[in-house]
Amino acid sequence: MRSFFNVFSNDLAIDLGTANTLVYAKGRGIVVSEPSIVAINKITNKVEAVGKEAKEMLGRTPGNIVAIRPMKDGVIADFEVTEKMLQHFIRKAHNGKSWVSPRVVIGVPGEITQVERRAVIDAANRARASEVYLVEEAMAAAIGAGLPITEPYGNMIVDVGGGTTDIAVFYDNIIRHTAVIPFGGNILTTDIQHGLMVMARQAEQLKTRFGKAIAEEASPNEIVSIPGIRNRTAKEISVKNLSSIIQARMEEIIEMAHTEIINSGYENRLAGGIVITGGGSQLSCLKQLVEYMTGMDTRIGYPNEHLGKSKLEAVKSPMYATAVGLVLSGFRSLDEREERYKDKSNQKQPVRVKKDKTASDFFSSILSKTKGLLIDDLDGKNEY
Numbered sequence: 001m002r003s004f005f006n007v008f009s010n011d012l013a014i015d016l017g018t019a020n021t022l023v024y025a026k027g028r029g030i031v032v033s034e035p036s037i038v039a040i041n042k043i044t045n046k047v048e049a050v051g052k053e054a055k056e057m058l059g060r061t062p063g064n065i066v067a068i069r070p071m072k073d074g075v076i077a078d079f080e081v082t083e084k085m086l087q088h089f090i091r092k093a094h095n096g097k098s099w100v101s102p103r104v105v106i107g108v109p110g111e112i113t114q115v116e117r118r119a120v121i122d123a124a125n126r127a128r129a130s131e132v133y134l135v136e137e138a139m140a141a142a143i144g145a146g147l148p149i150t151e152p153y154g155n156m157i158v159d160v161g162g163g164t165t166d167i168a169v170f171y172d173n174i175i176r177h178t179a180v181i182p183f184g185g186n187i188l189t190t191d192i193q194h195g196l197m198v199m200a201r202q203a204e205q206l207k208t209r210f211g212k213a214i215a216e217e218a219s220p221n222e223i224v225s226i227p228g229i230r231n232r233t234a235k236e237i238s239v240k241n242l243s244s245i246i247q248a249r250m251e252e253i254i255e256m257a258h259t260e261i262i263n264s265g266y267e268n269r270l271a272g273g274i275v276i277t278g279g280g281s282q283l284s285c286l287k288q289l290v291e292y293m294t295g296m297d298t299r300i301g302y303p304n305e306h307l308g309k310s311k312l313e314a315v316k317s318p319m320y321a322t323a324v325g326l327v328l329s330g331f332r333s334l335d336e337r338e339e340r341y342k343d344k345s346n347q348k349q350p351v352r353v354k355k356d357k358t359a360s361d362f363f364s365s366i367l368s369k370t371k372g373l374l375i376d377d378l379d380g381k382n383e384y
């Protein structure tokens with residue numbers, strides 16, 4: 001049998017995310033890390049751009065070009081567009097060589113149906129993959145972040161993605177409980193956008209550069225200046241106010257995750273604690289907030305310890321845990337994997353936590369909690 005990722009390998013591991021798609025090639029590390037966006041010409045139905053380029057076209061495109069995010073809430077919402085995106089990224093990973101037909105391993109949400117699995121495999125085949133293997137994302141994230149899942153004690157992964165937060169409880173090498181919480185990092189950006197009356201791009205920057213999951217950790221004197229764009233006036237935003245908006249939403253997400261830990265029945269057996277991965281895990285002070293709210297040991301799942309030293313820099317981020325885990329778990333098919341974890345007697349059905357609050361309802365509740373703090377940032381007249 002051909003070993004996984006041999007020297008001349010063209011094989012790829014693909015983490016298809018709602019927010020970002022990552023492609024890892026052995027020996028080269030992360031070769032694609034781009035937003036999961038496709039720009040399509042409505043008249044000709046042709047793909048105009050994919051990834052970063054498509055994102056740049058957002059908002060400044062003529063009316064006949066629409067930007068589509070084919071993945072939604074952690075699942076594939078539009079198979080046709082996903083296929084085009086896969087095709088583009090696979091070709092890009094091989095520097096445009098269209099004759100290469102690689103073996104690919106793709107991370108998929110644990111709860112997708114047999115039909116959806118088939119559709120992902122077909123899409124990858126049509127995108128010139130020679131062999132396609134699917135691995136559950138939660139398993140990949142756990143392997144990438146180095147969770148000791150084979151130990152006879154409990155471990156838990158909380159993957160804070162863009163659209164969703166996926167949790168999985170492992171015990172004795174078996175996934176015992178999984179749940180999808182319908183909020184991830186993107187909703188924080190929306191909250192900030194509305195709460196501080198800034199544009200989406202500014203909100204994203206405020207979150208990633210200055211935001212904290214614990215407002216008290218921000219100094220009251222720390223102020224960020226936002227330049228005026230178009231007809232908006234420049235404004236000053238306090239990092240403390242910014243962080244209270246973030247904290248309110250993060251508390252809600254963690255509370256939902258905690259409920260799932262309790263529902264799993266493994267709450268008192270999680271000696272391995274909680275490992276947080278995904279882009280959202282990079283939020284400052286998140287580990288502390290999770291520890292505080294759950295009372296469990298928590299760490300951020302950096303994947304670097306599990307790879308050759310030379311690749312350290314390329315994959316250092318916990319955002320790459322899933323992609324790295326896909327590589328490490330290799331090309332065993334999902335079926336074989338299920339064979340191996342066949343003692344499923346104690347495994348519960350995956351849970352999809354319901355979206356019971358809309359962003360705007362929730363926002364009015366944080367607004368009332370943080371009104372006093374926010375007031376200095378609101379200058380009502382010229383925004384919205």
Ligand SMILES: Nc1ncnc2c1ncn2[C@@H]1O[C@H](COP(=O)(O)OP(=O)(O)OP(=O)(O)O)[C@@H](O)[C@H]1O
Binds near residue numbers: 074279280282
């Ligand atoms: N430094 C940072 N601080 C806080 N949030 C961040 C940071 N960097 C990225 N994010 C957030 O991480 C999220 C994207 O994470 P990731 O790439 O893991 O998602 P995904 O895998 O594409 O989504 P999903 O798992 O829901 O399909 C975005 O909401 C982004 O704003």
Ligand SMILES: [Mg+2]
Binds near residue numbers: 016159161278322
């Ligand atoms: Mg993800």
